[in-house]
Amino acid sequence: MLRYIMKRLIAMVITLWFIVTLTFFLMHSIPGSPFNEERATSEAVQRNLESFYNLDKPLYVQYFSYMKSVVTLDFGPSIKKPSQSVNDMLSRGFPVSFELGIVTLVVAIISGITLGVIAALRHNGFIDYLAMTIAVLGISIPNFVLATMLIQQLAVNVPIFPVATWSSPMHMVLPTLALATGPMAIIARLTRSSMMEVLTQDYIRTARAKGLSPVKIVFRHALRNALLPVVTVLGTLAASILTGTFVIEKIFAIPGMGKYFVESINTRDYPVIMGTTVFYSAILIIMLFLVDIAYGILDPRIKLHKKEGS
Amino acid sequence: MEKVLEVKDLHVTFSTYGGEVKAVRGVSFDLHKGETLAIVGESGCGKSVTSQSIMRLIPSPPGRIASGSVLYKGKDLAKISEKEMRKIRGADISMIFQDPMTALNPTLTIGKQLVEGIIQHDGSPKEKAKKRALEMLNLVGIPDPEMRFKNYPHEFSGGMRQRIVIAMALVCEPEILIADEPTTALDVTIQAQILDLFKEIQRKTNVSIILITHDLGVVAQVADRIAVMYAGKIVEAGNRREIFYKPQHPYTKGLLQSVPRLDLEGEDLVPIMGSPPDLFSPPVGCPFTARCDFAMEVCDKAYPFKTHLTKEHHVDCWLQDKRAQKMLSAAK
Amino acid sequence: MELHKRDNRNISPEIPDDWFAPKNKNQEQAEAVVRPSLSYWQDAWNRLVKNKLAMTGLIFLILLTIMAFLGPAISPHSGSQQQLANQNLAPSSDYWFGTDELGRDVFTRVWQGAQVSLFVGLAAALIDFAIGVAYGGIAGYKGGKTDNFMMRIVEILYGLPYLLVVILISVVMGPGLFTIIFALTITGWVGMARIVRGQVLQVKNYEFVMASKTFGTKTGRIIRKNLLPNTMGPIIVQMTLTVPSAIFAEAFLSFLGLGIQPPLASWGSMANDALSAILTGHWWRLFFPALLISLTMFSFNVLGDGLQDALDPKLRR
Numbered sequence: 001m002l003r004y005i006m007k008r009l010i011a012m013v014i015t016l017w018f019i020v021t022l023t024f025f026l027m028h029s030i031p032g033s034p035f036n037e038e039r040a041t042s043e044a045v046q047r048n049l050e051s052f053y054n055l056d057k058p059l060y061v062q063y064f065s066y067m068k069s070v071v072t073l074d075f076g077p078s079i080k081k082p083s084q085s086v087n088d089m090l091s092r093g094f095p096v097s098f099e100l101g102i103v104t105l106v107v108a109i110i111s112g113i114t115l116g117v118i119a120a121l122r123h124n125g126f127i128d129y130l131a132m133t134i135a136v137l138g139i140s141i142p143n144f145v146l147a148t149m150l151i152q153q154l155a156v157n158v159p160i161f162p163v164a165t166w167s168s169p170m171h172m173v174l175p176t177l178a179l180a181t182g183p184m185a186i187i188a189r190l191t192r193s194s195m196m197e198v199l200t201q202d203y204i205r206t207a208r209a210k211g212l213s214p215v216k217i218v219f220r221h222a223l224r225n226a227l228l229p230v231v232t233v234l235g236t237l238a239a240s241i242l243t244g245t246f247v248i249e250k251i252f253a254i255p256g257m258g259k260y261f262v263e264s265i266n267t268r269d270y271p272v273i274m275g276t277t278v279f280y281s282a283i284l285i286i287m288l289f290l291v292d293i294a295y296g297i298l299d300p301r302i303k304l305h306k307k308e309g310s
Numbered sequence: 311m312e313k314v315l316e317v318k319d320l321h322v323t324f325s326t327y328g329g330e331v332k333a334v335r336g337v338s339f340d341l342h343k344g345e346t347l348a349i350v351g352e353s354g355c356g357k358s359v360t361s362q363s364i365m366r367l368i369p370s371p372p373g374r375i376a377s378g379s380v381l382y383k384g385k386d387l388a389k390i391s392e393k394e395m396r397k398i399r400g401a402d403i404s405m406i407f408q409d410p411m412t413a414l415n416p417t418l419t420i421g422k423q424l425v426e427g428i429i430q431h432d433g434s435p436k437e438k439a440k441k442r443a444l445e446m447l448n449l450v451g452i453p454d455p456e457m458r459f460k461n462y463p464h465e466f467s468g469g470m471r472q473r474i475v476i477a478m479a480l481v482c483e484p485e486i487l488i489a490d491e492p493t494t495a496l497d498v499t500i501q502a503q504i505l506d507l508f509k510e511i512q513r514k515t516n517v518s519i520i521l522i523t524h525d526l527g528v529v530a531q532v533a534d535r536i537a538v539m540y541a542g543k544i545v546e547a548g549n550r551r552e553i554f555y556k557p558q559h560p561y562t563k564g565l566l567q568s569v570p571r572l573d574l575e576g577e578d579l580v581p582i583m584g585s586p587p588d589l590f591s592p593p594v595g596c597p598f599t600a601r602c603d604f605a606m607e608v609c610d611k612a613y614p615f616k617t618h619l620t621k622e623h624h625v626d627c628w629l630q631d632k633r634a635q636k637m638l639s640a641a642k
Numbered sequence: 643m644e645l646h647k648r649d650n651r652n653i654s655p656e657i658p659d660d661w662f663a664p665k666n667k668n669q670e671q672a673e674a675v676v677r678p679s680l681s682y683w684q685d686a687w688n689r690l691v692k693n694k695l696a697m698t699g700l701i702f703l704i705l706l707t708i709m710a711f712l713g714p715a716i717s718p719h720s721g722s723q724q725q726l727a728n729q730n731l732a733p734s735s736d737y738w739f740g741t742d743e744l745g746r747d748v749f750t751r752v753w754q755g756a757q758v759s760l761f762v763g764l765a766a767a768l769i770d771f772a773i774g775v776a777y778g779g780i781a782g783y784k785g786g787k788t789d790n791f792m793m794r795i796v797e798i799l800y801g802l803p804y805l806l807v808v809i810l811i812s813v814v815m816g817p818g819l820f821t822i823i824f825a826l827t828i829t830g831w832v833g834m835a836r837i838v839r840g841q842v843l844q845v846k847n848y849e850f851v852m853a854s855k856t857f858g859t860k861t862g863r864i865i866r867k868n869l870l871p872n873t874m875g876p877i878i879v880q881m882t883l884t885v886p887s888a889i890f891a892e893a894f895l896s897f898l899g900l901g902i903q904p905p906l907a908s909w910g911s912m913a914n915d916a917l918s919a920i921l922t923g924h925w926w927r928l929f930f931p932a933l934l935i936s937l938t939m940f941s942f943n944v945l946g947d948g949l950q951d952a953l954d955p956k957l958r959r
Contacts, residue, residue: 015801022807026814140939142893142910145932148917156921200369202412208367209407210427210478211399220426224417243805247897251917265813265898273813277806284803300462301416327692608661633662 008292012285019281020070024063027270066274075275080267086275089260094279096166097245097256104176104241108183113230115184116191120226121218123196131188138185143244147178147251166254175252179244183237187230195226224298231295235288242280314485314518315341315364315403320378320388322356322363325371329590333359335542336378341486344512346519348533349544350526350565354586356542357522361488363388364520365405366395382486401431404479408491410471414463420474421459424481431482446477449514450507469500473507480511490522505531526569530554535622538562541586541597548623558617558625560602596628604629604638686875689952696948699941706938710760713753720750722905733926740926742912743919751907752930758908759889759938762822766888767881769827774834775877781835782842793839799832808891812900819902822895826888837880841873848872875953882946886939893935909935 057065069076075086119131154174155163161174198204199222207221249258257276264272322334334356341347349357362368364380366387380387382402387395399405407413415423424443428434434442440459447455450473463471472492479487489508493501509532512519523529529536530550537547538561546559557563564582584601587593596602599609608628617630628634690696718736724744733740739748781792811825854864893910895901902908909931916927 011797011801015798018798019802022802023810026810029814136940136943137936139943140936142890142897142913142932142935144893144897144917145913145928145935148920148928152920202407202409203415205367206407206413206475206478207415209365209399209405210430211396211401212426212430213396216426216430220418221415225415228417239803239805243803243894247894250897262898265809265900268813273810277810280806281803285801288801299417301464605664606661607663608657611661612657628662631657631662633659636662 004296005293008289012289015285016278016282020067020278021063023274023277024066027274028059028062070278075278076271078264078269078272080264080269080272086272089272090257090275090279093255093257093260096254097249097258100166100172100175100179100245100248100254100256101238101241103172104179104183104244105238107176108180108187108237108241109234111180112184112187113191113227115188117195117218117223117226119188119192120195120199128192132192135185135188135192138181139189141181143178143182144247144251146181147175147248150174150178151251163252166252166256175248175254178251179241179248182244183241186233186237186240190230190233191226194229195222198222198226201225228295228299231291231298234294235284235291238287239284242284311342311345313340314343314382315520316379316381317341317360317364318379318381320360320363320380321376322359322368322373323376324368324373331589332592333373333542333589334363335592337539337542337544338378339537339544339547341518341520343485343518344516345534346508346512346521346532348521348523348529348536349539350523350529350536351539352524352586354589355539356589357524357539358490360539361405361490361520361522364488365399365403366392367399367405397431400427400479400484401482402484403486403488404482404484406472406475406479406487406489406492409495410468410475411495413475414471416463419460419462420466424474424478427478427481443477443481446481447474449511450474450477450480451503452477468496469503472496472500472504476504476507476511480515480517483515484517486518486520488520488522491524492521493528494523494525501528502531508532526565538565541592542589543597543626545598545627546623546625548620552620552623556619556623558619558623558630559598559627560604560629561598562625564601596626606634608634686949686952690948693948693951695944696952699943699945699948702937702941703945706756706934706941707760710753710756713756714750717747717750717753719747722746732924739930740924742915742927743924748912748926748930751912752909752934755907755909755912755931756934758819758902758906759892759910759935760885762819762826762892762902762908763885763888765823766826766830767884769823770831770834770884771877771881773827773831775838777831778835778838778840779842782839783846785843785846789839796832796835799829800836802829804829805891805894808895809898809900812895812898817895817900817903819906822892822901825895826891830884830888834877834880834884837876838873841876845872875949878953879946879950882942882949886942889935889938909938 073087075090077085078089115131115135119128119135122128151163151174154160162168162171163174166172166175204217204221207217212220245256246258246262248254249256250262253259257279260272261276261280263269264276317340318338320334320337321332324331324333337356337360339347349360351357359368359373363373363375364387366375368374375388378388382398385394387398414420421440421443424446425436425439428439428442429436444455444459447458452458452470452473458466463474466474472495476492492508493504496504505528508519508521511517519532521528521533533550535547535549536553537544538553538559539545540561546553546557546562548556553562554566557566561582564580567580568582570579582601587597587600593599593610595608595610595612596614599605602609606628608631614626614628614630616624616626618624629638690700724746725741726744729741729743733748739752741747742751777792777796781789781796807829808825811828812821815821815824889909892901892908893913896908896910896914901911901914904911912931913928913935916924916931919925919927
């Protein structure tokens with residue numbers, strides 16, 4: 001177990017290093033400096049700025065100094081808003097984004113699994129078709145369209161929910177709904193197909209042959225096995241929720257990380273882009289790692305110290 | 311002998327998108343207290359479907375019991391409610407399936423899987439159920455049951471798993487045990503051990519066993535009576551001696567000739583040519599006609615009547631008709 | 643009982659005596675295969691046709707492709723001509739889907755957008771297919787150290803957050819059609835490579851492949867004749883699902899301002915431009931591109947599901 005975790009940790013560090021390096025060189029491959037666009041700055045000011053941001057040093061020096069700052073978790077100042085450091089933005093935006101992400105994840109998991117299980121048990125019945133129609137619709141509508149429609153219907157036309165900012169539970173309803181629908185649909189479809197597969201397994205027949213009630217068969221024997229494949233996609237799902245937050249935070253004017261990220265893309269604020277990308281990647285990679293560990297705990301057949309077991 | 315189960319004219323069909331498959335077409339047999347009845351036949355002959363229909367475990371839809379009855383203790387299992395049937399499953403009639411590797415839930419300990427059946431049926435407290443489960447593991451020959459109680463299925467070998475499956479089936483002391491190819495997935499040496507275990511358990515608990523198999527070697531070792539199934543029908547049945555030494559149906563003879571035997575040295579194995587008929591549209595006459603060496607005009611035209619040779623031995627074959635005997639001897 | 647006596651065998655009077663003549667039979671009849679055998683693809687096709695939802699998807703996609711080319715041609719208006727007098731007109735007999743804020747005909751633009759969106763989706767799927775099959779095929783077929791090394795690289799790439807990489811590359815290269823396709827495929831092929839490798843590993847150990855190996859068949863031929871047909875199912879399903887996710891990703895990039903740039907338009911960029919329009923009541927500007935994205939996603943998804951069921955040999959009965 002410990003060896004497996006160590007191995008995974010090392011792989012995580014390598015992936016992260018890869019991302020940091022990739023990000024760094026991609027950003028520096030852009031022709032010209034970020035300062036000679038838009039604002040007409042004098043040559044002296046520009047040189048000053050470049051030296052402040054280390055842009056006048058050779059590339060490898062910049063690379064190492066950047067690596068150093070990443071390791072010490074200091075992403076430096078923003079170029080477009082010099083009064084703010086990237087760290088400021090992250091520490092201000094992260095708690096909000098985290099809250100939105102977690103609430104969404106929980107809503108998506110609970111509703112998705114419920115929908116999927118019900119659909120599987122009523123296979124080919126009305127409820128199955130209804131649930132799967134909802135699920136396919138959820139996958140089919142881009143979240144920015146859904147968010148806009150929700151605002152139009154439930155905030156403008158019929159003002160039930162407030163929009164913009166992130167201050168009360170009522171403010172959370174629409175963004176969460178807009179963000180959770182897609183992942184919920186994915187979970188529901190996966191749960192359904194996996195549940196249906198599990199229900200045809202021999203051990204389910206054994207359980208029936210014991211005279212167990214359908215409820216016990218579903219909850220004791222089927223559900224846990226059916227959820228294993230669902231667990232494996234949680235990592236990628238977290239990723240899609242995360243990128244979804246860019247959209248949702250911008251539309252609902254939620255002061256999270258995603259808003260800063262989108263703004264930094266629009267203004268080409270490279271330190272912010274780099275910092276947030278690295279930060280997001282780190283979160284995602286940690287999520288994937290946690291999912292792997294969770295999978296190992298849920299499935300007794302996986303021996304975590306034997307990597308080939310999966 | 312006391313009859314514990316009576317199957318009468320059972321018909322089971324499966325509706326697939328290609329049409330109705332008539333998997334079991336009028337099967338009747340009795341099962342007596344403490345005996346082992348073997349149902350033999352090649353794959354697809356309906357033997358597994360028959361056994362699963364008794365337990366009402368055929369996947370439904372697409373499968374359904376079209377007609378016939380399964381009488382157990384005055385109840386027709388084909389007609390009682392699902393809830394009543396659940397009380398019988400595992401408690402009165404138990405079932406063991408072919409593949410021990412997949413018959414156990416991989417994510418539950420074997421202890422939990424053993425105990426849940428007991429708790430379901432007699433509502434014993436956990437401790438008592440556990441004690442009973444441990445006794446059962448001991449009986450089926452799991453060494454150190456106390457220790458292994460908390461193990462997961464993948465931590466056992468195939469033979470051990472099959473013992474656990476047997477323990478699970480017997481834990482509520484059922485009257486009937488249906489074993490569907492219980493040794494097919496196992497090594498030959500393990501097979502013999504499991505068969506011995508069946509005999510031992512039968513001696514100790516007087517359970518009646520229905521053994522579904524295609525392996526005549528297995529049948530010879532444990533069966534008291536044998537029913538030979540072909541294309542959804544029992545074509546011949548009798549006690550072990552009768553079937554092995556005086557087989558009447560050409561199919562039964564063919565089956566016996568296709569098994570290697572040490573006592574008949576020098577004789578070649580004779581395979582049965584061809585394959586069973588399509589059960590989407592089973593033939594009107596005897597389904598074995600196309601593969602039978604003694605086929606006559608009548609065989610295609612009408613299904614043979616049942617001929618009783620002894621109290622237990624009966625066969626469905628036109629060769630039993632006197633006129634066929636004349637024809638056969640004339641042909642010689 | 644009488645019945646038990648051997649000499650009392652039942653003679654059925656209703657059966658005529660002359661039926662008891664030996665049957666005239668030929669051996670082939672016994673050996674004849676009783677069920678008509680269909681090829682794998684015929685069988686899969688038959689099953690797909692029976693799946694109403696999947697067929698609905700397929701038919702919609704065919705119609706969509708036709709309209710993508712026919713639509714702009716049958717429309718009386720050009721998609722790029724700006725007519726400030728005709729800003730934000732609601733759908734009418736003249737402008738079937740209304741006009742946008744620059745007075746352009748939404749009907750025409752939506753089908754031109756279909757060309758771009760479908761092109762992005764199909765290009766991404768085809769490139770993923772080409773790279774993924776080659777890479778995964780070689781890794782799976784060679785096995786051993788080669789496989790190990792190649793899969794390490796895949797693992798690292800797989801760990802990268804897909805959309806973040808896409809965003810980064812789009813930022814660096816500057817938005818545009820080529821950038822989008824490049825960004826979507828640079829890590830997108832990894833999923834396909836993993837699937838192909840898994841399939842190849844599985845099929846490689848099938849007996850018939852072993853058999854052709856022992857006959858000394860060349861590697862290339864084995865891959866073409868044995869491995870590919872047997873791995874085609876999951877590959878086709880994966881491709882069916884790549885197209886909509888690429889279209890979706892393009893829409894997402896459009897939202898970030900990194901999508902298709904004017905004068906070209908995709909559904910994503912049209913929907914994004916129209917987000918604010920919905921609050922001013924010009925619903926048609928968002929409705930039509932969003933509807934087409936959703937219908938396309940829906941169609942590809944149900945078709946993919948249908949194909950998955952149809953191509954799964956396990957489900958063959």
